[in-house]
Amino acid sequence: MLSIRCPHCTGRLKVPSEAVGALRRCPLCGKAFTVRPPAPRPQDAGYETVEPGDQPAEKYVGAICPTCNASLYAPVSQAGTEITCEDCGARIRLPDKATASDRNRTPLPSASTEDEYELADADWYAPDRLRKNKQKYVSTTCGRCGTRVTVERSRVGTTVPCPDCDHPVLIREPPPAEKPSWASTTVRLGSTYGVKKPVPVEEPEYRFLVDPERAKDRFMVDRELPDPPRFPFLSGVWTYPFYRSTVLPMVSAIGAGVLAAGLLELVAVLWQGLSLASIAVVLLLPAAAAFGLFWLFVAGFAAFGTIAVTSEGYDQVEGWSETPWLDRVGVVFYFAFPLGETSILASLVAGAAQQFGGNPVVAGAVAVAVFYPVLLLSVLERGSPFEPYSAIVWVSLFRRAGVWLRFHLTGSVPVGLCAAGLWWLRLRIGGLACSPIEAVVITYLWMVYHRLLGRVGWYLNQTGTPAGNSSKRTLEAATHELEVAGQDLRAALERPPRR
Known part of the structure; x- marks a missing residue:
């Protein structure tokens, strides 16, 4: 059995080895995708001591996920191809071989003038490119374990399982960015400053369990429940x-x-x-x-x-x-x-x-x-x-x-x-x-x-099949929607009127 993730909803799935390359449908979100084998883990080849100046060339090319800012690395042989981010599941294109070789070059031994400094490619971190990638995905936080969940914008209004605890998470349209206020503020001299108390973390509900402490231990262990x-x-x-x-x-x-x-x-x-x-x-x-x-x-x-x-x-x-x-x-x-x-x-x-x-x-x-x-x-x-x-x-x-x-x-x-x-x-x-x-x-x-x-x-x-979990996700999504609407209403009533 292979452990993979759905490229659409990032749900954790298990498929047989014979299904690699076949077209399958995700039981969580219902979308079809081609089963790809998980990336092999690099084997530990040991350590080798080298003299300064005799360091071998870099064998990996790096990139930063524009969606979740995770640092990714792949062999140079994969330069110019697309890889999947292990954190959010987004598809990222690695820089080509020439750009990768320029980026992996050993830094200059000294830099005395400003002409000796090198800048990154202008199109690599262009604002338009980052903004375009940001608009394709939306992010939210799991209400049970706090994991950040990032999915495609087309999933707004639906529920997806959390990749860590499988709790149904409602994907809402992100609020529009507020424009910065340039109103001048007055700071009194001699004012005392202090650190606010940390916001208390809400404990998740451990349902259908005997002892809360033992329930918490069970909940924190990533395991698969046995079938009756x-x-x-x-x-x-x-x-x-x-x-x-x-x-x-x-x-x-x-x-x-x-x-x-x-x-x-x-x-x-x-x-x-x-x-x-x-x-x-x-x-x-x-x-x-x-x-x-x-x-x-x-x-x-x-x-x-x-x-x-x-x-x-x-x-x-x-x-x-x-x-x-x-x-x-x-x-x-x-x-x-x-x-x-x-x-x-x-x-x-x-x-x-x-x-x-x-x-x-x-x-x-x-x-x-x-x-x-x-x-x-x-x-x-x-x-x-x-x-x-x-x-x-x-x-x-x-x-x-x-x-x-x-x-x-x-x-x-x-x-x-x-x-x-x-x-x-x-x-x-x-x-x-x-x-x-x-x-x-x-x-x-x-x-x-x-x-x-x-x-x-x-x-x-149970959380294995949509038939056994559709009503639960729908009800929890509706309940979450009502709670968020109530919070927005209270915030609007408490907000002072604009002058």
Whole structure:
């Protein structure tokens, strides 16, 4: 496999060796180009000590990219040909052999008069030539990693991936150059001067990750994420709770769930008893609540880690014990708020169904199955439990309807059938005997359900194909456009009027 860059959008691509010389279409920008092999790296031939005056002639010809001002070098044999700038991807024509030999000549040993100085060719750095090259390209800065992105002017209004982090960058028309103001300014003598505080650098968002510090380390490493198995919604899903890295949180959650369910059933039985039983209820109810919170704590953190790792394409969860306990407590809010919002929406849907003569139980269950995964992925994608709206996730209900349909067929439907089976079993054998079975089955289904939800996050988080990334780029580009328009409006309002 060869690692190349698209000459149109500078996107990083991988092609087989057999594709060299063939016409291919870039999957990021959709433009066709001829695959060229990457330039071979010069081998280290060692060092050789020479005497002064016996230095060999220069073997390279240099040039400066007029677009990004990068210094480029190539063998003299390539003089007069075009090369590609490794920084911005612009095509640059090297000077011819005669000009190159004149430029690479050894400087004069002494210069006593002004006639002995040599000037560069008049047409090499001509302002018209530089201005013409500048007008063919536009530059902007990646909002995530700060990399300068330079593309052709024809790409204005579209989004291109950043060559370093693959973040979609909106290419905007550069503002017109402001004319210099020649108004006189008055400087008071004795004024004190100081250095301004540096502008704080905005940290990028590390989405779908467990620990922010570990997320930052992963983000800074240039790597390719692994691909999930061939059947993402079947392979490694129902067997995931039995993985070696998942057994410990699974067993802990089951233990807490069994104790909480058993104590709650015991409280329900004693509630109908004598006054002496009321004292036991007062003692057992806080214990049941404590075990229930512990179950939510363990199961919530396990589900959060499952979604985070699975959405990146990984199969195993590594480093459960590396996350601080305080951060694990905060993870509970990422589930508490979506669960509360889902309950409110489900109650509204059930009430509306009852008003129109429908079945409120079925309507509420369907509302929970639809809204809970969308709200949970939204707060994870936004990085805050207080932001339940993510345009990327909500629009995916229509743009990636096939993915959500497979998720509900393999996740929501089996979970609903198991819930109906548990209810039937409770009616048959009683609540106190059924509570341990319910705790085990509910914990198992909890892990499987969020494993499937992580696979949905992988579909929404992938950046390999335009089909999986077009809606995300379009929405982020529109959001960026609105933010820039708001900043321009605030700047115009704060600008003092001209006299």
